[in-house]
Each structure stands twice: as structure tokens, then as C-alpha cells.
Amino acid sequence: MDKMIRFFLCVCVTLSISVYASAQSEMSSEPPIDQKISACKTENPTTLGLIECDLQGYQEWTTEMERLYDILMRQLTPAEQENLKEQQIAWLKMRDLQLEFNNRFYEGRGHTGLLMISSSKTDFSRKRALDFQTYLDILNMK
Numbered sequence: 001m002d003k004m005i006r007f008f009l010c011v012c013v014t015l016s017i018s019v020y021a022s023a024q025s026e027m028s029s030e031p032p033i034d035q036k037i038s039a040c041k042t043e044n045p046t047t048l049g050l051i052e053c054d055l056q057g058y059q060e061w062t063t064e065m066e067r068l069y070d071i072l073m074r075q076l077t078p079a080e081q082e083n084l085k086e087q088q089i090a091w092l093k094m095r096d097l098q099l100e101f102n103n104r105f106y107e108g109r110g111h112t113g114l115l116m117i118s119s120s121k122t123d124f125s126r127k128r129a130l131d132f133q134t135y136l137d138i139l140n141m142k
Contacts, residue, residue, distance in 0.1 A: 031130075033060045037122070047111045054118035061125035068132035075139050095124045 030038070040053035069088060073081050102120050106113030 033057060033064060033126070036060070047114060050115055051118040054115075054122045057122040058118075058125055061122060061129050065125050065129035065132060068129055068136065072132050072135055072139075075136070091128065095128075098124070 034057075037053050037057040040056060041050055044050065044053055069084075073084065076084060099117075099121055102117050106116045109116075
């Protein structure tokens with residue numbers, strides 16, 4: 001029972017942080033993909049609906065990540081391109097391993113586990129896309 005209480009508290013804290021981060025994002029300029037995900041989740045508040053919204057968000061953030069990667073690669077020196085290419089290969093492997101772990105860890109933990117799996121998947125591509133955008137912003141400040 002102790003494990004269930006700790007898991008429940010962890011989920012509550014995680015969801016609280018997510019809600020706080022979402023509120024902070026809305027005060028700043030929230031990326032359009034995040035706006036679409038938020039709107040989707042408002043329209044589809046069931047567990048299945050939330051998971052579908054996360055899947056859509058994952059696909060859109062992955063597409064955005066790939067687009068920004070291509071733009072970034074065109075602006076880098078050959079040495080930087082090689083380094084970023086190696087980094088991206090390693091990042092993709094790490095992402096896949098982390099998602100595999102998440103699937104196994106949250107498996108059998110009910111609706112909350114399913115939501116944690118889907119949101120973490122979206123978060124990986126989102127963070128990487130935003131990292132690429134930051135690099136591009138820095139390059140364009142010169």
C-alpha cells in the first residue's frame with residue numbers, strides 16, 4: 001500500500017507541476033503546437049481523448065523537431081554539422097530507451113500510467129524541438 005501512496009503522490013506532484021507550467025506558458029507566448037494540444041485536451045477530457053491529443057502533439061512536435069534540425073544543419077559549419085548529427089543519433093537512441101522504460105514502468109498502473117506514457121512521449125520531442133529553436137535564435141542574433 002505504501003508504494004501506491006507514493007505513486008499517487010508522485011502523480012499528483014507531476015500533474016501539479018504540469019498545470020503550473022501550462023499556466024506559466026499561457027502567460028507567455030505558448031507555442032502553437034502546445035495551444036493545439038491544450039485545446040484538444042479541453043475538447044476531449046477522457047483518458048482516451050487525452051492520450052489521442054498527446055499522440056497528435058508527439059507527431060507535430062516530432063515533425064517540428066525534424067524541420068528545425070534541417071534548418072539548423074544548413075546554418076552550421078561542417079564540424080558542427082557532424083557533431084550535431086552524432087548528437088541527434090545518440091539523442092534518438094536515448095529517447096527510444098527512455099520511452100521503452102516508461103512503457104514498462106507505467107504498464108499496469110491504470111489510466112494514470114497511460115497518461116504518463118503519452119505525455120512523456122510528447123515532452124521528449126517538444127523539448128528537443130525547442131532546444132533546436134534556441135540554437136537557431138542564437139545563430140540569428142549574430
